[in-house]
Amino acid sequence: MLKRIWIIFVSRNREFYRDKSGFGWNIVFPFFIIIGFSIIFNQDDRTEYKIGVIGNGNNIKKEISRQYGNFRHTKFMEFIPVDNIVSGREKLVHHRIDMLIDPGQGIYWKSESSPKSYLAEKILQAANYSAEDESFITGTVEGREIPYFEWLFPGVLGMNMMFSALFGVGYTVVRDRKHGVLKRLSVTPLVPFEFLTAHIISRMFALFITTSVVYTGCSLLYGFENRGSYFSLMVVFSLGGFSMISLALIIASRSSSEEFAGGFLNLLTWPMMLLSEVWFSLEGARPWVRNIARLFPLTHLTGGVRKIMNDGATLYDIRYNVFALTAMTVIFLTLGSVLFRWRKAD
Numbered sequence: 001m002l003k004r005i006w007i008i009f010v011s012r013n014r015e016f017y018r019d020k021s022g023f024g025w026n027i028v029f030p031f032f033i034i035i036g037f038s039i040i041f042n043q044d045d046r047t048e049y050k051i052g053v054i055g056n057g058n059n060i061k062k063e064i065s066r067q068y069g070n071f072r073h074t075k076f077m078e079f080i081p082v083d084n085i086v087s088g089r090e091k092l093v094h095h096r097i098d099m100l101i102d103p104g105q106g107i108y109w110k111s112e113s114s115p116k117s118y119l120a121e122k123i124l125q126a127a128n129y130s131a132e133d134e135s136f137i138t139g140t141v142e143g144r145e146i147p148y149f150e151w152l153f154p155g156v157l158g159m160n161m162m163f164s165a166l167f168g169v170g171y172t173v174v175r176d177r178k179h180g181v182l183k184r185l186s187v188t189p190l191v192p193f194e195f196l197t198a199h200i201i202s203r204m205f206a207l208f209i210t211t212s213v214v215y216t217g218c219s220l221l222y223g224f225e226n227r228g229s230y231f232s233l234m235v236v237f238s239l240g241g242f243s244m245i246s247l248a249l250i251i252a253s254r255s256s257s258e259e260f261a262g263g264f265l266n267l268l269t270w271p272m273m274l275l276s277e278v279w280f281s282l283e284g285a286r287p288w289v290r291n292i293a294r295l296f297p298l299t300h301l302t303g304g305v306r307k308i309m310n311d312g313a314t315l316y317d318i319r320y321n322v323f324a325l326t327a328m329t330v331i332f333l334t335l336g337s338v339l340f341r342w343r344k345a346d
Contacts, residue, residue: 049120050283052082052097054104061106068103070127077123080283092117094310095151096283099124102139109139113147146310153224154305155278157214158240161207162272162298165244166251166265169203173252174261177342186342196337200245207241228308232315236308239325240301246329247297249336272296277303300324 060068072079080097082088088100092111099120100109108124111117176182185195218224226233251268255261275282275289276298282290293299304321307313315322 048076048078049099049116049123050097050281051077051079051120052088052091052100053079054082054085054088054100054102060103064103064106064128067124067128068101071124074123074127077120091283093146094281095146095148096281100139107137107139149222150224151306151310152279153218153222154309155276155302157211157237158276158298158302158305159273159278160214161211161237161241161301162244162269164207164210165203165241166248166269168206169199169245169248170252170261170265173199173249174255177252177255182342192337192340192342196249196333196340199249200242200333203245204238204241208237211237224309226309227312229314232308232313232318233305235315236301236304236318236322236325239322239329240297240304243297243301243325243329243332246332246336250332250339253336253339254341272298275299276301294324297325297328300328 071077082091082097082100085100085102088097089109091097092100092109095111095114098111098114098116101124102108108121110121173182215224247268248265251261251264255264271292273279275293276296277293278298282293300321304313304318304325307318307321
């Protein structure tokens with residue numbers, strides 16, 4: 001059995017590396033994203049700002065009530081209730097909100113590394129029309145602030161793994177079924193479990209190589225750091241890769257149409273990429289949107305890696321993400337094995 005798995009594993013690796021355009025794109029594409037954002041982000045022109053408000057907003061310090069009222073009526077502002085200062089500051093340094101305000105104390109906090117936080121502060125200051133009125137005062141954010149690019153980096157790594165896993169495995173299996181390769185393999189001693197196992201190991205091997213190259217290159221260019229354990233990082237990357245490869249096997253389990261597989265993969269990847277907090281936080285989004293996002297493996301992969309790299313979290317700290325990825329892997333792999341067929345449907 002191990003010999004047959006090894007033969008399929010080697011053949012899939014050779015197929016991947018011989019496709020120089022696909023292999024190169026998996027490495028170059030994340031660099032384009034990081035470099036592009038590093039150039040244009042300081043000119044961010046989006047008009048929506050997320051303001052965290054401590055308390056219910058009814059208990060307002062009398063001296064700043066006029067300024068706060070004017071600020072609340074400014075267009076393109078979203079005011080998000082925050083339970084306390086500690087959770088509010090954590091959201092601020094992780095770019096989940098652009099400013100934190102305590103109207104009861106007349107204090108606000110901003111992020112020194114966020115252009116949107118800077119502009120929100122200017123809007124707040126401009127809301128105090130009268131020089132005679134008392135104004136908000138600036139609070140101090142304790143702890144290390146996380147630059148946006150450092151916050152973005154784990155999401156880019158996860159997105160690159162998602163595309164490589166879903167399209168790499170999905171298209172390969174569908175193409176082999178369409179061209180009769182799987183039909184010929186079905187009359188050999190190879191069983192579906194061995195074939196799928198070899199596919200998973202081969203793609204994980206490729207994912208680790210490309211992700212390692214991208215991680216090392218971006219770390220050298222921008223000085224990104226991993227503040228957690230590399231072992232924890234490897235565990236989360238492994239679980240995330242396994243879960244998305246297993247998901248690809250479900251899509252490719254019976255289909256023999258590359259067009260259908262491509263359309264279905266696009267239908268799956270775009271919502272996953274937009275709702276998994278790769279590019280922006282879902283803080284303040286509707287509950288049903290956040291619940292849908294939790295169904296995607298990329299959400300838990302990005303969240304877990306981000307907490308390890310940015311905050312130095314342990315596997316216990318991200319146990320919910322680890323459990324979710326493990327459960328998804330088991331469910332997806334089981335369904336893929338049950339649904340898998342060697343031949344095209346008649």
